[in-house]
Amino acid sequence: MRITAADVPALERGAALLGSGGGGDTATAAVLLRRQLERAPEPVVRSLGELPPTARVVPVGVVGATAAFTEKLPSGDEFASAVAAVERWTDERADAVLSIEIGGLNGLMPLVVAGELGLSYVDADLSGRGLPRLDQLAVAATGRGVAPAALAEQSGQVMLLAAGSDAMVERGARAFVAGSGGWAAFALAPIPAGELAACSIPGTTSAALALGRRVLAIGESPSRPALEAALGGSVLARGRVLEVARHVGPGRQGNPGFGRGCVTLADHPGGELLRLEMENEYLLALRDGAPVASTPDVLSVLDHRTGVPVSCDAIRVGLEVDVVRLAAAPFWTDPRRLPVLQPRAYGIDCDPVGVA
Incomplete structure (x- = not known):
């Protein structure tokens, strides 16, 4: 499946619904996704079953005060820097990305990241809805853990959280974004595709897209x-x-x-x-x-x-x-x-x- 410009309104509506009142401004993320689709090939969305078990998938997203995201837009390098940091630390190259959270702006921004990095996008996420904290992600709930993880902000600062409890990673990330404009790009260490089924919620992007289409079709x-x-x-x-x-x-x-x-x-x-x-x-x-x-x-x-x-x-x-x-x-x-x-x-x- 490919995400086209015609899909953006439905995906935006579905992601906003799944945000449960949170997750950040989907309208800004939708504008960025449309711009990405204008200048690059449409991202390929693959199900977990389409990936080789050894494919390395990096979860990415925006963390922090998502309201600040609309006031201080990304420069374009933040996600590449965060992904590169976890690649260097783990000595593993990313083959694909997926979203940390389908609800809200993170239902769309990782598709922008996939286009920027020339990677496939996996039809799954680590939340299944909108969530406020990193220590609530599916990797934390299953005991896999959030660390190592990297954050990158607009001025070029990058922080790698190499180890620690999920609560410590959450606190460290909050402290980082508090001093860096309110939000940051976030990337987890690559996860083998064969292990993702146990620590992610599959099919969430296609489900959000279908939900948005149905809701838009009934009108006002x-x-x-x-x-x-x-x-x-x-x-x-x-x-x-x-x-x-x-x-x-x-x-x-x-x-x-x-x-x-x-x-x-x-x-x-x-x-x-x-x-x-x-x-x-x-x-x-x-x-x-x-x-x-x-x-x-x-x-x-x-x-x-x-x-x-x-x-x-x-x-x-x-x-x-x-x-x-x-x-x-x-x-x-x-x-x-x-x-x-x-x-x-x-x-x-x-x-x-x-x-x-």
């Missing part, structure tokens, strides 16, 4: 049944946002946490109140105080008229929205991995909803 202001059919999910509420409250969330090791907040809306036509708890992503939905949906399922908020996903940063009072739920990838409902993404992993004292 769709009926609830039409929207649910296109999503392959459920509409939890349809109504006007009444209140948005924000505060600093619980931190770790004495450090401040991510921004936390909640959104309240009145569901039409019955008037029941739906409240969404959010951090970087939407995490928990309660109807009249009772939990009805939660992470690891993907919770997204859509502008009712346009169908465009509304991020946690952009949600505001007065918007008419649809709150929807998409089922989590089976990878995350496995009892061995569920603790990584359940509500308690974010400091919310609630069992996951709808997961056996």
